[in-house]
Amino acid sequence: MVKSKFAISIHILSLLSLSDSEWLSSDIIAGSLNTNPALVRKELAALKEAGLVEGKEGKNGGSRLTRPANNIYLSDVFQIVKENHIFGFSPNLPNPACPVGREINGALEGLFDIIDQAVYEKLKSTTLAQFSAQLVS
Amino acid sequence: MVKSKFAISIHILSLLSLSDSEWLSSDIIAGSLNTNPALVRKELAALKEAGLVEGKEGKNGGSRLTRPANNIYLSDVFQIVKENHIFGFSPNLPNPACPVGREINGALEGLFDIIDQAVYEKLKSTTLAQFSAQLVS
């Protein structure tokens, strides 16, 4: 996973969640994130592909949630942005002539699956509505 | 956290755990990891600073565990290599003129602490001895 994708997606979704069904442009969102609209659209593309967000092209277009924020779990977001395990493997293939080198990645894979699952379960206990409510108190 | 540090440290510690109190050189360890001895020594430096490993300089020197592998928890390793949160923040400071931008990082910080803690607890349930035993079955 690209480390910061989760934070960026949560930020975007929080804005959409609080904008009350308005179409929000990538320009406005980029302003809050202090980044580039094209970057925001790339992130939005993933959220749209996953069905969490819908887009409207053309003038006065933008993005909005497809379902209420209290029906979106932070674990859903994790699942969307998660491309790899949270922990990474060593960049080089370990030495297969060594017993440890031969077996380590398989063992790590099993461990990493367990960790990913634990994070998923933890994130399942918070909805986007609960999270974004903190931001306007 | 540098993503792959955990995997590399676990690999090193597994080798030390299975080498039965012998001093293991960074050259041997690098051979199993298929990387450079200097890189291994850098990782070892962190493990030594944390008191998990001790080094012996000079000829026939090397590294070994300071305590039995069944008294080392994978959570100990996590704590050593973890420099930041598992999840990262967006690289830019969010816009403080936006209510969401102003509050988001604080809210994320709280969430990230919870996630780190969940991972820590999960890793606490496995010892280095249990992990490395899988590698030689």
Place this chain on the structure above:
DNA sequence: CCAAACTGTAACAATTTTAATAACAATAAT
């Protein structure tokens, strides 16, 4: 005591990953 085998550490180079930017066709509103 000397040569050899190590560690520990710093500095630097190379590579890879990530983020930023630019560009533009397509679409919709006014």
Place this chain on the structure above:
DNA sequence: ATTATTGTTATTAAAATTGTTACAGTTTGG
């Protein structure tokens, strides 16, 4: 028609990570 906006691709720039080299300092064994 003109303007605002998405969706997408390509490219450049920046940052992070990994690899490499070098060498002083420490032990061991002959």
